[in-house]
Amino acid sequence: MNEFIQLLKDSPYLKDWDNSVVLITLASLVAWGLWRFTYTKLLSLSERTSFHWDDLLLHALKTPVSTLIWCWPATISVGLLLEDNFKTQFNWLAQLKLLMVISICVWILIRLVTEIERQFLKDKKRDETTVQAVAKVARTFFVVIGLLSFMQAFGLSLSGLLTFGGVGGLIVGLAAKDLLSNFFGGMMIYFDRPFKVGEWIRSPDRQIEGTVERIGWRMTIIRTFDKRPLYVPNSVFSNIIVENPSRMLNRRINETIGLRYEDSTKMDTIIAQVKEMLENHPEIDNHQTLIVNFNAFGPSSLDFFIYTFTKTVNWIRYHEVKQDVLLKIVEIIRNNDADIAFPTRTLFIEPTQTDAILSQAAQPAAK
Known part of the structure; x- marks a missing residue:
């Protein structure tokens, strides 16, 4: 030791x-x-x-x-x-x-x-x-x-470095114009906030539609509804129109419904009952525009339209509400002994031609 x-x-x-x-x-x-x-x-x-x-x-x-x-x-x-x-x-x-x-x-x-x-x-x-x-x-x-x-x-020397950086920045800016435009495009998205991560956006100018997954300095990743990733340079958003359905306040129901011409006397009653049903529907926003009116004489129907807004903006829930509204309209029409028109065509034949047509139709049978 x-x-x-x-x-x-x-x-x-x-x-x-x-x-x-x-x-x-x-x-x-x-x-x-x-x-x-x-x-x-x-x-x-x-x-x-x-x-x-x-x-x-x-x-x-x-x-x-x-x-x-x-x-x-x-x-x-x-x-x-x-x-x-x-x-x-x-x-x-x-x-x-x-x-x-x-x-x-x-x-x-x-x-x-x-x-x-x-x-x-x-x-x-x-x-x-x-x-x-x-x-x-x-x-x-x-x-x-x-x-x-x-x-x-x-x-x-930081002063000399900053001086060199000013000249070098001009050269780099000219050489990397697209990169800088994407960078400032990303800054615009961050400050203006036309959309954010998780929102559904689309552009009527381009084939861009989906849910925003990530907003980077150079590009934005959008997941389309068929689950494909879409990589969009940020500078694109400076030159296109962007629609943001995620920020909707209501969703609209705009439908035209046709009655048979023989049900013309029941049109006023049906329109009044449909409007009352919409005004009392728990999923319809009565603070928004609500219109139910006879609209046009169709080729085979008397057309009236409904124009209203739902309270929900959820896509799935909206279609459930719309389905309920349309089924209630069908029920109102049936309760008034009327029916929804379907396309029809009426053929008029001159009386002088009736015998000729009937004789032509009978010749094959005689043979």
Whole structure:
């Protein structure tokens, strides 16, 4: 045992306690264990509260802090080993530590934004499209700040970089015109909000119709009703008309119904009863336009029309209400001893031609 202790004392890595790679590694292990213990205790305490922000902050800190605990001492150990072997100073290790700290800070902020975005989407108390847009802008902002900090750490002049960026931005803008138009088209969608994720949209100008699945910076993904994905560049929405049926307040019933000509004396009664039925129907919105009127003399029917709006905007429920309304109209017509007309044609034959037609019809029988 004494020999083992003497061997440790004679070890080149343990002669200087403050410069020992083994001790630095052991210290990292102890610090990591303390962090895990502290994180577990804090997490158990935060889960008992109804306040979610502390949970989000802890989740954002978990992995980056663990990485920093291991990578920072590892950088010091690498520097000690290199200096011992090459007998020279490595100044770039200090910059490496600075870059590491910047990266960890940006990583924590990005993770925090992602956690907040996930929490808002889970609660469903905010508009999904707005939450995703703000989260993307925030992540992009922190990444840009991190890149600028990297350049500053390398000794680059930010004023000169911004000057070059102005000229370079003009060149890139001309070369990537379509990409930028899609980017600003996406910004227009986020700010004007003509539609959002989950809504049904269609365009009378293009063959675009379906449910919005995702709004990206470059393109929007729309799932058509036959379940095919449709990828539309955002710049397209700047030049077309977009209809959003998901934001309808009501759905319209507009139908024309024909009665037989022999039921003309019953038209007034039927129209009055149909209008009364619509006014008392629980699924018809009486605050909207409601019209039931005799409309036209058809080729084989007397036509009247109904024009009204349902309270529901759900596509399936709308058709159920419409079916109920039409069946009630059929019942009203039958209760008045009338009937719905079907296409008919009356053929008039001149009396002078009747004998000729009958004789022609009788000739084959005589043969």
